[in-house]
Each structure stands twice: as structure tokens, then as C-alpha cells.
Amino acid sequence: MTDQTIFERRESTVRSYCRNWPVVFEKATGAEQVTEDGERYLDFFSGAGALNYGHNHPVLKKALTDYLADDNVIHSLDMYTVAKREFLETFEETILQPRGLDYRVQLPGPTGTNAVETALKIARKATGRTDVVSFTNAFHGMTLGSLAVTGNSMKRAGAGTPLYHSSTAPYDDYLDGSTPDFGWLERVWADSGSGLSLPAAVIVETVQGEGGLNAARTEWLQTLAELCERFGVLLIVDDVQAGCGRTGRFFSFEEAGIVPDIVCLSKSLSGLGLPFSATLLRPNLDLWEPGEHNGTFRGFNPAFVTATAALRKFWADDTFAAQVQERSAELRTGLEEIAAQIPGADYRGRGLLAGIRFEDPDMAEQVAAEAFRRHLLVETSGADSEVVKVMPPLTISAAELQQGLDILREATTSTAA
Numbered sequence: 001m002t003d004q005t006i007f008e009r010r011e012s013t014v015r016s017y018c019r020n021w022p023v024v025f026e027k028a029t030g031a032e033q034v035t036e037d038g039e040r041y042l043d044f045f046s047g048a049g050a051l052n053y054g055h056n057h058p059v060l061k062k063a064l065t066d067y068l069a070d071d072n073v074i075h076s077l078d079m080y081t082v083a084k085r086e087f088l089e090t091f092e093e094t095i096l097q098p099r100g101l102d103y104r105v106q107l108p109g110p111t112g113t114n115a116v117e118t119a120l121k122i123a124r125k126a127t128g129r130t131d132v133v134s135f136t137n138a139f140h141g142m143t144l145g146s147l148a149v150t151g152n153s154m155k156r157a158g159a160g161t162p163l164y165h166s167s168t169a170p171y172d173d174y175l176d177g178s179t180p181d182f183g184w185l186e187r188v189w190a191d192s193g194s195g196l197s198l199p200a201a202v203i204v205e206t207v208q209g210e211g212g213l214n215a216a217r218t219e220w221l222q223t224l225a226e227l228c229e230r231f232g233v234l235l236i237v238d239d240v241q242a243g244c245g246r247t248g249r250f251f252s253f254e255e256a257g258i259v260p261d262i263v264c265l266s267k268s269l270s271g272l273g274l275p276f277s278a279t280l281l282r283p284n285l286d287l288w289e290p291g292e293h294n295g296t297f298r299g300f301n302p303a304f305v306t307a308t309a310a311l312r313k314f315w316a317d318d319t320f321a322a323q324v325q326e327r328s329a330e331l332r333t334g335l336e337e338i339a340a341q342i343p344g345a346d347y348r349g350r351g352l353l354a355g356i357r358f359e360d361p362d363m364a365e366q367v368a369a370e371a372f373r374r375h376l377l378v379e380t381s382g383a384d385s386e387v388v389k390v391m392p393p394l395t396i397s398a399a400e401l402q403q404g405l406d407i408l409r410e411a412t413t414s415t416a417a
């Protein structure tokens with residue numbers, strides 16, 4: 001019996017084992033995870049984007065342990081606390097004001113899906129309309145509303161019956177140099193007889209983290225934003241995975257110079273990996289009456305504390321963003337070099353949210369498995385898992401990044417051989 005079979009047998013009795021990575025992790029610091037047997041793994045998965053500052057960053061960990069040691073409030077539901085006030089003020093001063101952004105902050109609960117559901121509900125309430133347009137290969141979450149705007153048939157099948165009405169638009173001309181063409185969408189929206197009524201909102205990821213690392217071009221996003229504004233359709237940017245610095249700026253849409261009506265954040269917002277999310281609303285969308293939307297874990301103060309520490313440590317000036325941009329360029333060069341060795345393979349993504357797309361999805365799966373054998377953790381992404389996704393912590397050193405790229409190169413070469 002192989003180690004993997006033994007592992008699956010043992011772990012399947014509790015139905016929560018990991019087929020791709022059949023080991024038991026125990027410790028983690030920075031870009032490294034260590035198993036209970038002391039085996040070290042380089043982590044280029046980063047909790048699917050929840051660990052942008054690496055595992056157990058000492059500054060964030062200290063903020064948490066100090067907070068706990070001092071009998072501060074852990075759970076407060078909707079009550080106002082010092083920790084919540086400090087988070088909101090720091091977010092305003094460090095993130096919103098320097099970018100000239102004016103948003104109200106809803107704290108909808110612990111997960112990215114909570115942030116998306118909030119966005120969808122507010123968009124419907126604000127416009128009085130129902131439909132929400134999303135894009136092919138989009139991923140926005142697993143609850144019924146967020147799943148309805150997720151463009152992955154396998155994930156949608158998990159709900160069994162058809163989901164509420166929404167339409168999926170092709171996310172297909174984001175890469176090439178041609179003029180973005182939303183003419184068909186414009187005609188449908190302008191024609192009340194088209195059968196597709198004007199939607200409440202469009203929801204988009206600027207880089208599709210789960211859907212194959214497709215990165216929207218600047219002009220594509222600008223054209224979409226302009227179209228939404230013209231028709232009074234709200235633009236929701238789901239920055240759950242691409243936000244919090246992943247693309248080299250705090251918000252992934254900054255480079256395009258667009259200002260969404262609603263922004264969803266989660267994953268790395270708390271910095272240390274604690275569950276936390278936020279939905280940012282243009283002030284005119286702050287429409288909920290008290291009690292119209294609630295949730296018990298909106299008041300998880302330890303996440304406010306580590307989030308505040310992360311904003312102060314990494315986003316008080318542009319130094320960290322510049323470092324992420326430098327690493328991003330190195331990652332792109334490395335991935336392009338590896339892809340160039342394989343016919344039909346190419347680079348996908350933006351910033352430190354990138355990968356290699358293989359023509360043969362089996363190859364992507366095999367490369368990820370080979371990488372694991374060499375102690376590098378990378379996931380696959382895309383409708384057919386055709387992309388090897390590389391997502392190191394933003395804090396990674398140039399040397400560690402090269403180490404990971406070297407392993408990936410070996411994994412790719414040995415798979416191709």
C-alpha cells in the first residue's frame with residue numbers, strides 16, 4: 001500500500017483529508033510549512049490568498065498575542081469596540097484617503113462569500129433590479145447567491161437545481177491587444193425587448209484566481225466601468241483574492257484607474273489568516289436599515305487587531321508595494337522561461353497571482369504533483385485545472401522565489417520528459 005493510500009484510509013474516516021497533499025502539516029513560518037514529521041515545504045499556495053504576509057508574521061502574531069494577553073474583547077457581534085474603531089480608522093487613513101476613495105465599510109462576516117452576498121443584496125436593493133452579470137470562469141463563492149454568479153459548471157452542480165436568474169458574459173478579450181468589445185452587451189441592455197432586462201450589477205474579478213489566472217486588461221476594465229456607469233448598472237469588483245496587495249497595489253483595480261461602486265475584500269484582509277471580510281460601498285449605497293443584515297461573526301475582534309497591524313506594517317507608504325512589484329516581475333520572467341520550454345504553454349496572471357497554462361490539463365496536474373514531491377506547494381486553477389497556479393506570500397525574498405521557480409522548472413521538465 002502506498003503512503004497516500006494509507007493516508008486516505010486513515011483520514012477518510014473523518015471525511016476531511018487532502019488528496020493532493022497527503023501529509024499532516026503542523027508548523028508554519030513565512031513561506032514555509034513543516035509537517036509533523038519535520039518535512040519542510042515551500043508554500044506557493046498561501047491559503048488560496050489568505051496568507052499574503054506569509055505564515056505567522058511576527059508583527060501580526062505579536063499584535064494578536066498582546067491583545068489576547070490583555071483580556072480585550074474577543075467577540076462583540078455588532079457592538080462598537082476599540083479594536084473595531086482602530087481598524088476602521090486605520091483603513092480610512094491608510095488605504096482609502098491616500099487613494100482619494102470614499103467608501104462606507106460593511107463588515108459582513110468571516111468569509112469572502114459573505115462579502116459577495118452583501119454586494120449582491122445591496123445592488124438589488126439599490127437598483128430595484130434582480131439580475132447580475134458575471135463572467136465565464138468567474139469564482140465568487142459557494143453559497144446560493146455567490147454561486148449563481150460563479151461561472152464554473154462543476155461548482156454550480158453542487159447546488160443541484162438551477163440557481164437564481166443571472167447571466168454569464170464571455171470574459172474573452174481581456175488578453176489580446178484588440179479594442180475591448182462590449183457592443184453586444186450594450187445592445188442587449190439598450191433593447192428592452194431583448195428579454196434580458198437591465199441588470200442590477202456586473203461582478204468581476206480583475207484576475208480570475210480560481211478560473212485560470214485570466215487577467216483583465218486595463219482597457220477592458222475601463223470600458224466595462226464606463227458601460228456600467230452609462231446604464232446605471234453597479235460595478236462590483238470582487239477583490240477577495242486579487243486584493244490586499246496581490247497584484248502589486250492594495251486594490252487590484254487601481255492600475256486601471258476605475259472606481260467600482262462596490263468592492264469585496266476578505267482572505268488576506270486580517271493579515272494573519274483569521275476569518276474576516278469587508279464590503280466597501282459608495283456612500284449612496286449605504287442603504288441598510290439597522291438589522292436588515294446581520295451575522296454573528298461580524299464582531300470577531302482578533303481579526304480587527306491583526307488587520308490593523310497589517311495595514312500599519314505594510315501599507316503606511318509605498319515601499320512594500322514596490323517590493324511586491326519587483327518580485328512580480330521576477331516571477332513573470334521565471335514562469336515565462338519555464339512555459340517557453342513546453343509547446344503551447346503560456347504565462348497567465350498579474351502580480352504575484354500568476355501561473356502557467358498547459359494545453360493538456362493532465363500536464364498541469366502532473367506538474368503540481370511533481371512539485372509536491374519536491375516539497376513545493378502549488379495548486380491548479382481553471383475550468384479544467386489546466387493552469388499551475390503560483391501564489392507565494394507577498395513577503396517572499398528574491399532567493400526563496402528563485403528556489404520555488406527552480407523546483408517548478410524541474411517539476412515541469414521531468415513531467416515533459
Ligand code: PMP
Pocket residue numbers: 048110111112113114116139140141142205209210238239240241242266267
Ligand atoms: N471571491 C473570490 C474571487 C474568491 O477567490 C473566493 C475564494 N476562493 C471567494 C470569493 C469566496 O471566499 P470564501 O471561500 O472565503 O467564502
